[in-house]
Amino acid sequence: INQEELKKAAGEASIKYVEDGMKIGLGSGSTVYWLIQALGQYIKDGGKIEGIPSSEQTQRWAAEAGVPLTTFSKVEQLDVTIDGADEVDKNLQLIKGGGGALFREKIIAAAAKTLIIIVDETKKVKQLGRFPLPVEVLPFGWEVTANRISKLGGKPELRKKDGDIYRSDNGNYILDCSFSYIADPAILESQLKNIVGVVETGLFVNMADKVIVGKLDGLEVIEK
Numbered sequence: 299i300n301q302e303e304l305k306k307a308a309g310e311a312s313i314k315y316v317e318d319g320m321k322i323g324l325g326s327g328s329t330v331y332w333l334i335q336a337l338g339q340y341i342k343d344g345g346k347i348e349g350i351p352s353s354e355q356t357q358r359w360a361a362e363a364g365v366p367l368t369t370f371s372k373v374e375q376l377d378v379t380i381d382g383a384d385e386v387d388k389n390l391q392l393i394k395g396g397g398g399a400l401f402r403e404k405i406i407a408a409a410a411k412t413l414i415i416i417v418d419e420t421k422k423v424k425q426l427g428r429f430p431l432p433v434e435v436l437p438f439g440w441e442v443t444a445n446r447i448s449k450l451g452g453k454p455e456l457r458k459k460d461g462d463i464y465r466s467d468n469g470n471y472i473l474d475c476s477f478s479y480i481a482d483p484a485i486l487e488s489q490l491k492n493i494v495g496v497v498e499t500g501l502f503v504n505m506a507d508k509v510i511v512g513k514l515d516g517l518e519v520i521e522k
């Protein structure tokens with residue numbers, strides 16, 4: 299069994315929490331890919347749900363899989379958002395943003411009654427921070443914003459893709475900030491959000507309600 303199969307198992311298991319009539323926030327990333335495939339099958343079997351995607355990529359996957367999409371102009375609150383993560387600690391605090399979609403992901407997570415996270419077991423950590431924390435910043439003055447983040451102990455690296463500066467779906471830059479370990483995610487999140495120029499961070503603090511972990515010896519469900 300490889301990591302991809304563990305992601306698939308977690309993604310498919312999350313369908314258990316989907317019911318007809320639900321409005322679902324669709325996360326981003328390779329684990330969510332399997333959720334989208336499972337939702338496509340759910341629709342083929344006559345299921346009735348609609349999704350709001352957290353990235354252009356998720357939007358494309360959903361369209362290919364036949365998952366009906368809607369928008370916040372029609373939906374005030376989502377019933378459930380299902381998304382991946384880069385790190386999950388024992389308090390269900392998360393680092394997200396490895397795929398660059400963290401801003402819209404946090405919006406659909408915050409707009410949902412319940413946030414379910416789907417991961418393979420490599421994402422479980424004792425303490426957040428080994429994974430560089432993605433921080434979305436406005437391109438204007440990003441160097442000054444990066445200096446302020448450095449003062450908090452992070453080593454910001456401007457994300458590049460194919461040699462060019464990476465742009466999020468919102469047209470912003472992403473700084474991957476190596477804090478090595480994050481003792482108090484809530485404090486760091488508020489410190490970062492207070493830096494002018496920081497648009498959003500990949501710290502999802504006190505947001506996840508349930509985490510489904512694909513493990514070699516089966517599925518584990520962790521609840522708050």
Ligand code: DER
Binds near residue numbers: 325327382396
């Ligand atoms: O970018 C994100 O937040 C994704 O959800 C990411 O954290 C998980 O991506 P993966 O499922 O491809 O590992």
